[in-house]
Amino acid sequence: MSVRQTRTRIKICGLTRAEDAVAAVKAGADAVGLVFYAPSPRAVDIETARAVIEAVPAFVSVTALFVNPEPAEVQKVLDSVRIDLLQFHGDEEDDFCSQFKHPYIKAIRVRQASDVVASCMRFPGALAILLDSYKPGVPGGTGETFDWSLVPDELPKPIILAGGLTTENLALGISTVKPFAVDVSGGVEASKGIKDHGKITEFVNEVYRVDQQPI
Numbered sequence: 001m002s003v004r005q006t007r008t009r010i011k012i013c014g015l016t017r018a019e020d021a022v023a024a025v026k027a028g029a030d031a032v033g034l035v036f037y038a039p040s041p042r043a044v045d046i047e048t049a050r051a052v053i054e055a056v057p058a059f060v061s062v063t064a065l066f067v068n069p070e071p072a073e074v075q076k077v078l079d080s081v082r083i084d085l086l087q088f089h090g091d092e093e094d095d096f097c098s099q100f101k102h103p104y105i106k107a108i109r110v111r112q113a114s115d116v117v118a119s120c121m122r123f124p125g126a127l128a129i130l131l132d133s134y135k136p137g138v139p140g141g142t143g144e145t146f147d148w149s150l151v152p153d154e155l156p157k158p159i160i161l162a163g164g165l166t167t168e169n170l171a172l173g174i175s176t177v178k179p180f181a182v183d184v185s186g187g188v189e190a191s192k193g194i195k196d197h198g199k200i201t202e203f204v205n206e207v208y209r210v211d212q213q214p215i
């Protein structure tokens with residue numbers, strides 16, 4: 001019997017409270033995400049981010065998420081708090097994302113298979129490509145899945161699967177896409193920006209369970 005060779009990494013996104021970061025770390029999350037996009041109900045300012053990040057120890061990555069930001073906005077966050085990874089979730093191009101000389105992830109909202117392959121080529125500087133659901137007028141955090149069959153098997157960049165993941169659909173998502181990592185926000189919440197600690201633990205444990213299944 002063969003099982004997955006690498007553990008599926010886990011990012012819990014849209015944190016607004018230090019206690020939710022403590023719960024995510026305790027459950028075993030590999031990364032936490034902070035949303036610096038003001039229209040989001042999960043948006044944080046720098047002082048809130050600072051309080052959340054103080055609860056995140058070494059070896060757990062802090063991701064700062066932006067949507068078509070002004071460069072100065074990104075630089076101010078980088079200069080103010082510990083950010084391990086930038087995540088660009090808008091229409092940014094590789095040169096924009098790379099200008100900060102900081103590791104970054106590029107999010108793509110998937111409508112067709114060619115979106116995925118093209119994105120891996122368009123963002124040579126990206127550490128990974130985050131595949132999210134497309135919903136007109138909603139840049140992210142939709143709570144909806146996309147058609148996972150659109151994701152080709154072999155891609156030149158590590159893939160982070162996002163968009164409507166829950167403990168209930170996780171096994172199918174991982175077995176279909178075989179991502180390097182999974183990303184969840186709404187699926188582990190009590191309300192927008194307020195995480196449900198039990199749901200976080202159940203989500204992480206389900207990833208562990210799926211990873212142990214024969215492939």
Ligand SMILES: O=C(O)c1ccccc1NCC(=O)[C@H](O)[C@H](O)COP(=O)(O)O
Nearest residue numbers: 013040140141142143163164184185186
């Ligand atoms: O989470 C948001 O509110 C958000 C708003 C605008 C751009 C991106 C946003 N989130 C980005 C993420 O990485 C989410 O975790 C991802 O979209 C999945 O969200 P969900 O479908 O709720 O699990």
